[in-house]
Structures are given as structure tokens and as C-alpha cells.
Amino acid sequence: MTSNADAGTTGPELGDYTDKPEGPVTAAILAAGIGSFALGLLTTLAEANERIKEFLNFYDPVGPLSGKTVGAVAVWLVAWIVLHVLYRGKAVESRKELAISLVLIGLGLLGTFPIFFQAFAPPE
Template sequence: MMASTQRVPSGVAAAAVLAAGIGTFVLGLNTTLAEASERFAQALNWYPPAGPLSGKTTLAVLIWLIAWAVLHRLWKDRELPFPRIFGIALILIGLGLLLMFPPFFELFAE
């Protein structure tokens, strides 16, 4: 007996990949902004023993989850240009990593 296979639209994977890129970029942006602004760093100090790291990571995870949920809902039944979305996600991940790189974010230190 031959098993039938059903193709899953690329929107499901595209949503997950782009959300990962968004989350990485937000974490990097939070890192650089916290270095550039003492006020922003204090606003992210949600758990004093961890300092601003607690807010940076929590905020990035929340935005990643929200982005994934929204994009999944919008794209779950759609066929999308996955290579283009993957490229955008790679750019966001690269920018996020650059923004988390100490020699870079220390350029903005107060």
C-alpha cells in the first residue's frame, strides 16, 4: 500500500525562521541600547542579581514568540518565497550578532 504524503506550505517554516531572526535582532538591539543609555539599562533591570540581562533576554524572547505566533497565523496556509525570507532572517541574525559583539556595542557606551 502506498502512503500518501501531504506537502506542508512553506509559510510555516518561513514564519519560524523569520521569527528567529527578529528575536536575535531584538536581543542585539537591546544589548546596544542598554550600553548606550543608562536609563534604558535600568528599565531592563527586572531582576537585580542578573541586572539588565534579565530584561534584555526576556523582552527578546517575548518578541520572538509574538512574532512567531503572528507570522505563523498569517502564513500557515501560504506558499512563500522561502529563500528570500531565509536571506532576510540571516541578515537579521547577522545584525543581531554584530549588535551583541562587545567591541561594537562598547562604541556606544555612555
């Protein structure tokens, strides 16, 4: 099995431990970014468009928050499964994917910040 252990690291004795490829971790990192971004996007879209807000109202007592959160979690899980299949067994380094994921998480945080998403609300 291919190893991604950091070059030059003097590893401690871990008995019969066999190192694992970084691919599945890379997939999980990217998927988390996609899920976070999906939440920010759905939050902003629901604010900007009344039809989308109504569509996301999966359960009346919770309102559109039900659709935003179920949608974001569904996007995250589907992305994780697809990316896991693509990356499993790959001895990639997750640097580039981490950078992409952090940007997506940042956009997700921006999209869930009220001053940002309320700016897209239609004028009353």
C-alpha cells in the same frame, strides 16, 4: 493542499504522506531573525542609555541581562505567532525571508559583540 516540494525532485515513496505548505516554516525563519535582532538591539541600547539599562533590570541578581533576554524572547515569540497567522497555509518559498532573516541574525550577532556595543557606552 498546495505543495512546495522542489520542482524536478524525484521523491521517494513516503506512503500516505501529504506535503505541507512552506508558510509556517517561512514565518518561523523570519521570527528567529527578528528575535536575534531584538537581542542585539536591546544589548546595544542598554549600553548606550543608562535609563534603558535600568529599565531592563527586571531582577537585581541578574541585572540588565534579565530584561534583554526576556525582552528578546518575548519579541521572538510574539513575532512568531503573528507571522504564523499571516503565513499559515501559504505556499510561499522562503528564499527572500531567509535572506532577510540571515541579515537580522547577522545584525543580532553584531549587536551582542562587546567591541561593537561597548563603543556606544557614554564617556565616563
